[in-house]
Amino acid sequence: MSFAHNSMADDLSYDLKAQKVGDGVYVFIGSTDHFNRENGGNIVNTGFLIGETGVVVIDTGPSLKYGNEMRAAIGAITPKPVRHVIITHHHPDHFLGNLAFDDAQIWAMDETIQAIDREGEGLLENMYRMVGDWMIDTTLVKPGHSINQSHMDLSGRKIQFMPLQGHTKGDLAVFDEKSGVLFSGDLAFHNRTPTTPHADIVQWMHALEQLEKHPYNVVVPGHGPVERDGRSFKQTLDYLIWLRKTLYQAAENGLEMTEVMRLDIPQRFQSLSVARAEFVRSVAYLWPAIVEETLPRLYD
Ligand SMILES: [Zn+2]
Structure with missing residues (x-):
């Protein structure tokens, strides 16, 4: 995979703007669109915490360029060094963007590290195809540190880890005790239709119940605006319940996959970003297993 370095690439910028969401806690809020050549893959929320002795970064974005710009934006706010990076999922x-932080300790759950081992190269190649020049010089940097504990003190910030799953096989929610900011990773989407390429819907629903019970002042969802009343949890759960019910119902009614993709989407989800496109993708991902699961019942 080689993309020539050219002047076009030098003009590209994510124009990251740090938004303060708590005492020493900042986020970069991405677009709620699909990956494309305008947003360069910046469809994601990332963040950082300023501790006594250093900075903790949470997720590093879609490319080296994003990581570098993130690092520069952090440097404009604090002179403290980035010592730790936490990756929520694969x-x-x-x-x-990990390569921009390869002098720091990069932490993730074992499940996430294993998934990067299995799928990382393919995911990287796919990003080059989708957003092109934005990816220049981006290479795979695997987290070198595995998270097995529920609490850690990182640069003087007390962090709580919630190892969950459902959006993928390893979804880490990260809670900063001082500010009460809860980073949900992609377990929560806000005003943006959830994606399901690696989803286990039932486990995801359980994870959302856990998150809803956890105290917080601010929720930073994986995609979409930050919120303070748990609405991203409720919205994601509501969508997953509807999605699952709709697919099982369709299987029982003997629909074809293309018919399922054309089913009505309720009004309350139509206002979510990329509602139809993401529903169609979810049908493609989830339908085969549901058909397999429901078929034997039909012929019992
Ligand atoms: Zn995700």
């Missing part, structure tokens, strides 16, 4: 928009 999706490409969340960790392909």
